[in-house]
Amino acid sequence: MTTMAYPSNVTAPLMSLPTLRLAVIVLVSLGCLLGTACAQSETLTETKQTVRKQLSDDEAQSLIDALASGSFDQREQAVETLLQADYSVTKALREAMRASGDAEQTQRIERVLQSLSKRDIQSRIQNFLSGKSDDLDNWPVFKDNFGDSPRSRLAYVDLVRQTPEIIQAIGGQPFQLALAINHRAQRINANRNQLLTMPTRAETLAMLLPVTQDNFPGGAQYDSQMVYVLSFSDVADRLMTDPDLGDGFRKLVTQWIGQSDAIVRSPALTMAARWNLDNALPLARKTLGNATSLSALTRGMQIIAIKGDNDDLRRLRPYLHDASVIVQRFNAGDTRGNVQLRDLAAATIAKRCSVPIVEIGFAQPAEHDELGIVVQELVVPLADLPEPGKIKDADPPATEQPATEPANDTPPGAPKPIAVPRPIPNRVQPPNAVPQAVPRPMIPNPGIPQPALPRDSRYPPQFNRNAVRRAASRALICQRAGELVAERLKDDPVPAKSPPAR
Numbered sequence: 001m002t003t004m005a006y007p008s009n010v011t012a013p014l015m016s017l018p019t020l021r022l023a024v025i026v027l028v029s030l031g032c033l034l035g036t037a038c039a040q041s042e043t044l045t046e047t048k049q050t051v052r053k054q055l056s057d058d059e060a061q062s063l064i065d066a067l068a069s070g071s072f073d074q075r076e077q078a079v080e081t082l083l084q085a086d087y088s089v090t091k092a093l094r095e096a097m098r099a100s101g102d103a104e105q106t107q108r109i110e111r112v113l114q115s116l117s118k119r120d121i122q123s124r125i126q127n128f129l130s131g132k133s134d135d136l137d138n139w140p141v142f143k144d145n146f147g148d149s150p151r152s153r154l155a156y157v158d159l160v161r162q163t164p165e166i167i168q169a170i171g172g173q174p175f176q177l178a179l180a181i182n183h184r185a186q187r188i189n190a191n192r193n194q195l196l197t198m199p200t201r202a203e204t205l206a207m208l209l210p211v212t213q214d215n216f217p218g219g220a221q222y223d224s225q226m227v228y229v230l231s232f233s234d235v236a237d238r239l240m241t242d243p244d245l246g247d248g249f250r251k252l253v254t255q256w257i258g259q260s261d262a263i264v265r266s267p268a269l270t271m272a273a274r275w276n277l278d279n280a281l282p283l284a285r286k287t288l289g290n291a292t293s294l295s296a297l298t299r300g301m302q303i304i305a306i307k308g309d310n311d312d313l314r315r316l317r318p319y320l321h322d323a324s325v326i327v328q329r330f331n332a333g334d335t336r337g338n339v340q341l342r343d344l345a346a347a348t349i350a351k352r353c354s355v356p357i358v359e360i361g362f363a364q365p366a367e368h369d370e371l372g373i374v375v376q377e378l379v380v381p382l383a384d385l386p387e388p389g390k391i392k393d394a395d396p397p398a399t400e401q402p403a404t405e406p407a408n409d410t411p412p413g414a415p416k417p418i419a420v421p422r423p424i425p426n427r428v429q430p431p432n433a434v435p436q437a438v439p440r441p442m443i444p445n446p447g448i449p450q451p452a453l454p455r456d457s458r459y460p461p462q463f464n465r466n467a468v469r470r471a472a473s474r475a476l477i478c479q480r481a482g483e484l485v486a487e488r489l490k491d492d493p494v495p496a497k498s499p500p501a502r
Helices: 017-050 057-066 072-083 087-099 103-118 121-129 139-146 150-162 164-169 174-195 201-212 220-231 235-240 246-258 262-274 280-290 294-307 310-321 341-352 388-393 465-488
Strands: 325-327
Touching (some): 057 087, 139 150, 139 201, 150 201, 201 235, 235 246, 280 310, 341 465
């Protein structure tokens, strides 16, 4: 073997180059073997740790009772044992928390539930999606409404990941559920105001799922939040037509609308009519009986115009005497006049009797297949001016009261004073305006003098002619609507009465 010679100023290496390469290969191989062994050891350790003890019902109940023990050691030992138990113990823990009257015991149960819910969450989700297990919080509540399918399981996993506070609070104390709902509502509002994002599908389902609970807190604040969640995004519309989740979602929305507060009755009726829910007509009838608000009455009559029957004619007839304004037209050039509640009641009666509304006196059609009656299209025409002795039955002017002529108490021979119109509220009077003896009811530009209208001496000075003429037409329309009701209910007449007080 030939030995390589090195110069005197160069130090010879400790080993040759081939030997060095062989050593590197050996070290790399040993490292790979050690890494594989460590990984297998960790896997075995993890597998060993994930094996949990499954407690019997008696053992679980004994540990739960120990959480309320007066001994500190017994309480801590019970907590440690429950934390090492199988996930199936959560069912007994939730039942105990719902029935517990001990605040400290409830707090300890809640702490154990939170730890068990977070433990091995990823592996439990994978087993849940594959159908191997049902170990997710409150899955039976969701399954009872949306069924058990791959898409429903995937939707529930989104709820568990995005809204865990509501999922964990379902089945617990009412105040815990209320706090969870309030926390999620604040997150939704913050996302809307700061990030300009709408509620997600998971948030919509999570906010609606608590209505299935017997101890559901609810209230006006929750109902107002649900109006926003369901109305101001397309998530609800897509859920209604979802082949797997649509039936369950419709069921929950129907249940919520049926128990919603009267403060959200109008938007609730709007959603019930838009999605054709089963309780739309009963809720509309309830609204006409309670008379909560004008907007709710309007939506209720529109629903009755589509789905009502002869019994609803009795509910509508009292409103033929209600002069409340539901559509007020402020445009100076709009001569159609305001729409009153009795106009809508008369139009609804005509539609329920299969009579076109123009035949009972309206100026134009306003029927609609989905809305029943388009309120903004209701127009009461201007009838001929009645005889002077009958104008006392006319409606008073809706917006402005005309000025009256001053009393003629000037001495004989003195010039008669000029009638100055009374200042109209909320309108600026220019300092150089020319006084008018008879001001126009609506002046587009107060700065431009308007000519006086001719006056008929047979009528009182400066009365609202359009109001008188429209009142005559409205009286005739309501009379004809009342005749339709009497004709339809001639076998069972019911005298008309005043509408319910609001």
